[in-house]
Each structure stands twice: as structure tokens, then as C-alpha cells.
Amino acid sequence: MLKKIIFQFLALSLIFTYSAQSAESGGMPQLNPEFWISQIFWLVLTFGLLFIVLSNFILPKISNNLETRKSQILENIETADKQREETEKKVKEFDKIINDTKVEAKNFFNSERQKVLDKINNKRLSLEKDIEKEIIKAEEEIDQLKKTSQEKVTKIAIETSSDLVKQLIGEDINKSSLSAIVEDLSKKEMEKHNGI
Amino acid sequence: MAANPMYQFNVYRIGPEIKINNIDISFTNASLFMVISSLAILIIFNLGTKRSIIPNKIQLLAELSYSFISKMISDTAGSKAKPYFSFIFSLFMFVLFCNMFGMIPYSFTVTSHIIVTFVLAAFIFIGVTIIGFIKHGLGYLKLFVPSGVPMVLLPLIVVIEIISYLSRPISLSVRLFANMMAGHTMMKVFGGFVVSLGIVGGWLPLGFSVALTGLEILVAFLQAYVFAILTCIYLNDALNLHH
Numbered sequence: 094m095l096k097k098i099i100f101q102f103l104a105l106s107l108i109f110t111y112s113a114q115s116a117e118s119g120g121m122p123q124l125n126p127e128f129w130i131s132q133i134f135w136l137v138l139t140f141g142l143l144f145i146v147l148s149n150f151i152l153p154k155i156s157n158n159l160e161t162r163k164s165q166i167l168e169n170i171e172t173a174d175k176q177r178e179e180t181e182k183k184v185k186e187f188d189k190i191i192n193d194t195k196v197e198a199k200n201f202f203n204s205e206r207q208k209v210l211d212k213i214n215n216k217r218l219s220l221e222k223d224i225e226k227e228i229i230k231a232e233e234e235i236d237q238l239k240k241t242s243q244e245k246v247t248k249i250a251i252e253t254s255s256d257l258v259k260q261l262i263g264e265d266i267n268k269s270s271l272s273a274i275v276e277d278l279s280k281k282e283m284e285k286h287n288g289i
Numbered sequence: 290m291a292a293n294p295m296y297q298f299n300v301y302r303i304g305p306e307i308k309i310n311n312i313d314i315s316f317t318n319a320s321l322f323m324v325i326s327s328l329a330i331l332i333i334f335n336l337g338t339k340r341s342i343i344p345n346k347i348q349l350l351a352e353l354s355y356s357f358i359s360k361m362i363s364d365t366a367g368s369k370a371k372p373y374f375s376f377i378f379s380l381f382m383f384v385l386f387c388n389m390f391g392m393i394p395y396s397f398t399v400t401s402h403i404i405v406t407f408v409l410a411a412f413i414f415i416g417v418t419i420i421g422f423i424k425h426g427l428g429y430l431k432l433f434v435p436s437g438v439p440m441v442l443l444p445l446i447v448v449i450e451i452i453s454y455l456s457r458p459i460s461l462s463v464r465l466f467a468n469m470m471a472g473h474t475m476m477k478v479f480g481g482f483v484v485s486l487g488i489v490g491g492w493l494p495l496g497f498s499v500a501l502t503g504l505e506i507l508v509a510f511l512q513a514y515v516f517a518i519l520t521c522i523y524l525n526d527a528l529n530l531h532h
Contacts, residue, residue: 122296123403123470124403132300132402132405133405135320135324136408140327143331147375147379151331152374152375
């Protein structure tokens with residue numbers, strides 16, 4: 094389709110150009126040797142000058158620029174590498190310092206904690222001792238109280254029972270027999286308590 | 290008159306007629322555009338020689354073209370071709386700028402004239418042949434005798450090789466000349482259509498004309514590149530004899 098259109102246009106153009114050209118001389122101006130020598134002369138002149146100026150003045154400058162840039166870039170990369178190494182060293186040192194301080198702080202903290210714990214322990218131990226002493230004392234007191242209370246209770250029981258018997262019967266009863274009965278009873282009672 | 294698509298290739302005298310020993314070397318429009326192209330190259334690349342680590346735009350252009358052509362030469366002709374760098378650089382730039390200036394409407398395309406391209410190609414051909422003989426002496430003739438060819442075919446092959454070698458300047462010059470001439474003629478023809486078909490039918494050839502302009506700019510670059518790279522290949526044959 095496109096080719097068809099182009100061909101049609103080309104055909105049309107040929108008609109137009111032939112009609113336009115018919116009056117003047119056709120052909121290619123390139124093959125007219127009138128100015129060949131002039132063109133060669135000017136080509137040699139301009140191209141020769143261009144080549145001389147470019148090769149002697151401009152291209153060496155450009156290549157120089159490129160080389161200096163290359164070397165400068167290399168140098169810069171080198172210094173950058175050096176500086177990077179230094180920073181890495183510094184960072185390592187810094188890390189080391191931080192680590193050391195961390196360990197120190199930990200040690201300090203641990204030792205202080207140990208001290209405090211020791212103090213607490215000591216205090217607790219002494220307190221426990223005190224408490225134990227108190228407990229022993231109290232237990233002893235309780236034991237004594239228990240013993241005395243039993244005796245007292247039996248005494249009271251004997252007395253009250255003798256009083257009761259006296260009031261009921263109206264005469265004194267042998268205290269020793271009474272106490273034996275009370276003791277027997279209280280023992281039974283105790284056994285009952287203990288048995289439970 | 291201007292409707293003739295070949296009219297744009299006419300050479301005419303600018304200024305007085307200059308004659309040396311009855312030879313006409315008058316300044317013509319072709320000479321004018323050669324001068325303009327050379328001056329443009331010199332100005333642009335001179336601006337690109339500023340010494341700065343971070344290049345500006347023109348410097349970048351100059352340095353990129355420098356490394357582009359340097360790479361092209363080292364890729365095709367090897368490291369031995371280093372001394373011919375400035376010649377190939379000048380050649381590439383000259384052809385490129387002449388082609389590009391030819392793309393400006395109402396300008397003149399220097400490279401659309403067979404005599405110009407032929408002189409360039411002939412110079413390259415003669416130069417390459419001389420370099421080949423200097424480097425290898427008569428051994429350069431081995432170029433016409435490829436290795437590994439049966440003895441029976443050898444006479445035929447040698448004749449073909451010689452013909453192909455001798456046709457190098459012709460093919461080199463005609464390629465550039467024909468490309469430039471054909472492109473510009475075609476653009477002129479489509480431009481003529483735009484006028485002759487008027488406001489109704491002229492839009493299609495106008496579109497073609499626009500597209501062709503892009504194509505022609507591509508061709509202008511490509512032909513300069515091809516011209517330079519073929520020079521490199523011929524130089525490679527002369528410098529590194531393979532056979």
C-alpha cells in the first residue's frame with residue numbers, strides 16, 4: 094500500500110520535473126567538470142588546514158586532558174582508599190573503646206550488686222539468727238507455759254473438784270486420792286487430744 | 290527552476306574568478322561549506338580543550354568523540370594505528386560536519402559531489418598502499434594471495450583480489466556520494482510534491498519529508514562513520530598483514 098503510494102508520487106513527480114526541466118539542461122551537476130579543480134583545491138586546503146590544526150594543537154590537548162583526568166581520578170581513588178582504611182581503623186578503635194567501657198561498666202555493676210547482695214545477705218542472716226533466737230526463746234516460754242499450765246490446771250482442777258465435793262458432800266476428801274483421779278482423767282483427756 | 294531536484298547540487302562561483310596558470314580555483318559555494326565545516330570543527334573542539342576535571346557540555350562532546358574514534362580505531366586496526374589517529378579523526382569530523390551542514394535547507398552538501406569524495410578516497414587508498422609497502426616491502430603483495438586456497442584457483446583468486454583492492458577508492462567514494470545525493474534528491478522531490486499538491490494533498494509528502502529528514506540525519510552520521518571505519522579497515526590490512 095505504502096509502496097504503491099510512493100510509486101504514484103514518484104511517477105507524478107517525474108512528470109512534474111520533466112515538465113519543469115524540459116526547458117533547462119538536465120543531468121547531474123556533479124559530473125560537470127567546470128569546478129572540479131576548484132573543489133579539489135579547496136578540499137585539500139581546508140582539509141589540510143583542519144588536519145594540521147587538529148593534530149598539532151587541539152587533539153593533544155584533549156588527550157592530555159583525558160589522561161590527567163584519568164590519573165587524577167586514580168589518585169583520588171587511592172586517597173579515598175587510604176582514608177577509608179583509616180576510618181575503618183578508627184571505627185575499630187572506637188568499637189574497642191565502647192566494648193571496654195561496656196565491660197567495665199558491667200564489672201562495676203556486678204561488683205556493686207555483689208556488695209549489695211552480700212550486705213542484704215548478712216543482714217538477713219543476722220536477722221534470721223535473731224529471729225531464731227526469739228523463736229527458741231518463745232518456744233521455751235511456751236514449753237514452760239505448757240508445763241506450768243498443766244500443773245496449774247491440775248491444781249485448779251483438784252482444788253475446784255475438792256471444793257465442789259466439799260460443797261456437795263460437806264466434808265473434806267483426801268486430797269491425794271482426788272489428785273490421783275484428776276490426774277488420771279486429765280491424762281485420759283490428753284491421750285484423747287493426742288490421739289486425735 | 291528551483292523545482293529541479295538536482296539544482297541543489299549546482300556549484301557556482303562566489304566572488305571573483307581566481308585563476309592560477311589558467312586553472313580555475315575560484316571560491317565557490319562548495320568551498321564556502323568546506324570552510325564553514327572546518328571552522329565549526331575547529332571552534333567546537335577548541336572550546337572542548339578547557340582544562341577542567343569535570344567537563345562542561347562542549348568539552349564532554351569533544352572528549353566523547355575523541356574516545357569514540359580512538360576506540361573505533363583500536364578495535365578495527367589495533368594499537369599500531371595510533372599514529373594515524375588524528376588523520377582519521379579529522380576525516381570523520383570533516384565528512385560528518387559536511388554531511389550535517391548539508392542537512393540545513395538551502396545549504397550545500399560538499400560530500401554529495403563525487404569529485405570531493407573521490408579525492409578523499411583516492412588519498413586514503415594511495416596512503417594506505419604506501420604505508421603497506423613501507424611496512425612490509427614487497428611482502429605487501431601477499432595481500433592478494435589468501436592462504437589456504439587451492440593452487441588451481443589461485444590465478445582467479447589473485448585477479449579477483451586485485452580488482453577488489455583497486456575498486457576500494459571507487460566503492461568508498463561512490464558510497465558516500467551516492468548516499469548523500471540520493472537522500473537530498475529524495476527530500477527535494479518530496480518537498481516539490483508538497484508545493485505541487487498544495488494544501489489538500491500536500492500533507493502526506495510533508496510527513497514523508499519530515500521522516501526523511503530524520504532518516505537523512507541518521508544517514509549523514511552513518512556514512513561518516515562508515516567512511517572512517519572503512520579507512521580503519523584498509524589501514525588494518527596495511528598494518529597487520531594477515532596472510
